[in-house]
Amino acid sequence: MSRRWFATWAAAGAGVVLAVLLTAVGDPVSLMTPGPDLAAPRTPPVQPPPTTAPPGSSQALPTGSGEPLGPLTAFVGLLIQIAVVLVILLVLGVVIALLRSAWHHRPRLVSRPAGEVVAPDVPEELLSLRQGQLGLLSGGEPRNAIVATWLSLETVVGAIGLPREPAETSTEYTTRVLRTWDIDPRSLADLAALYREARFSQHALGEEHRRRAMRDLTTIHDDLAQVATETRGAPTT
DSSP: OOHHHHHHHHHHHHHHHHHHHHHHHOOHHHHHSOOOOSSSOOOOOOOOOOOOOOTTOOOOOOOOOOOOOOHHHHHHHHHHHHHHHHHHHHHHHHHHHHHHHHHHTSOOOOOOOTTOOOOOSOOHHHHTTHHHHHHHHHSSOHHHHHHHHHHHHHHHHHTTOOOOOTTOOHHHHHHHHHTTSSOOHHHHHHHHHHHHHHHHOOSOOOHHHHHHHHHHHHHHHHHHHHHHHHHHOOOOO
């Protein structure tokens, strides 16, 4: 228990003990009043004349004298009250310590940032896409080849079944899912940019764009194969 908690409990305990003391002592002025002078002559008490009760009637027994308890009895009662207070404080301290320990060791839910995807193992469908995509990208007009290659990648990634954000486009979703694996982010971003340029621009795309897409696609598939090898021993060919 920290010093702050110890000081708090000490102050509370002192306050409770002080309250008990004041309650048990009562009027402090009465305790300071001197008792009867022992040297003064005592006057014998006047005995009341005996009374006789009628035959067959019951007479109430005399009750206690009503005199206050002696100093020793009062002191013992005070000690008992202090002991009770200390026991209560001890029990409360143990209960609070147990609650704090339970709260400290409570199970914590690990929250993930919005949009973060926990990727499974690299699926076989994605690994087997390598040769077909490289062949698709190498033939035909560069614009059409780049678009067809990326769309085939979107189709396979969409079949994995990972959740998709409501506002995400298919390109954003494919990029985010692929980035959950340890692949080169620059190659992935460049291939996605080439796809958007080929899909939505009006200018011509040449062989340089095809070569860029080929380098990016080769790097992505190499990285995916490496991840699969490290996680489950999948073949890299």
